[in-house]
Amino acid sequence: MQYETIILELLSRIKKLEEDVEELKQSRQNNVVEQENATSASSVSYTKMTDEMIEICYKCGKMVFQGENAQELADDVAEETGMNRNSAFMYIYVVSSLLSGEVFKRAISKKALEIYFKKIFQDYGSDGLKKAIKATRLHIDYRKSCGHTVDSIEEACDKAEARL
Numbered sequence: 156m157q158y159e160t161i162i163l164e165l166l167s168r169i170k171k172l173e174e175d176v177e178e179l180k181q182s183r184q185n186n187v188v189e190q191e192n193a194t195s196a197s198s199v200s201y202t203k204m205t206d207e208m209i210e211i212c213y214k215c216g217k218m219v220f221q222g223e224n225a226q227e228l229a230d231d232v233a234e235e236t237g238m239n240r241n242s243a244f245m246y247i248y249v250v251s252s253l254l255s256g257e258v259f260k261r262a263i264s265k266k267a268l269e270i271y272f273k274k275i276f277q278d279y280g281s282d283g284l285k286k287a288i289k290a291t292r293l294h295i296d297y298r299k300s301c302g303h304t305v306d307s308i309e310e311a312c313d314k315a316e317a318r319l
Contacts, residue, residue, distance in 0.1 A: 204264060208232070209246065209271075211235065212238075212243060212247050212250060212267075213274050215243075215250070216246070220254040229243040229244035232247070245263065249271070253271055253275060254275065255290070257293070260297055265308065265311050268308065268311045269311050272284060284319060291308065292312060294308070
């Protein structure tokens with residue numbers, strides 16, 4: 156008789172454990188869904204780089220080349236366009252480096268680089284473009300030394316060099 160009581164008690168405990176396990180699984184599943192929703196919500200706030208942003212960064216980069224404060228200009232660009240402030244600073248900094256012919260160590264898009272080359276040629280002529288190409292070649296060497304691929308940057312650089 157006692158065995159039956161013990162077995163029934165064990166079965167009821169097993170049933171309770173199974174219910175607890177199911178509850179934990181549901182809770183875990185809900186947490187995963189909440190995390191996925193949070194991740195997708197944060198990626199929605201990402202702003203894609205537009206031609207307008209590139210143009211504004213170019214203008215600000217020219218101003219930095221002439222002695223203006225890059226940090227303040229990056230704040231202005233971010234406020235005006237919704238661009239990430241750090242990205243704005245980086246794109247402005249690259250323009251200033253291109254105009255001075257000095258190496259830049261932050262990557263920008265091929266599209267932005269091509270726009271910058273075109274605008275530099277329009278605003279500063281062949282000499283300005285030569286400096287920009289020199290800075291980009293130094294950037295290519297730097298990126299290669301870090302183990303990065305630079306095919307698209309080299310392609311843009313070669314294309315710009317063909318204009319001279």
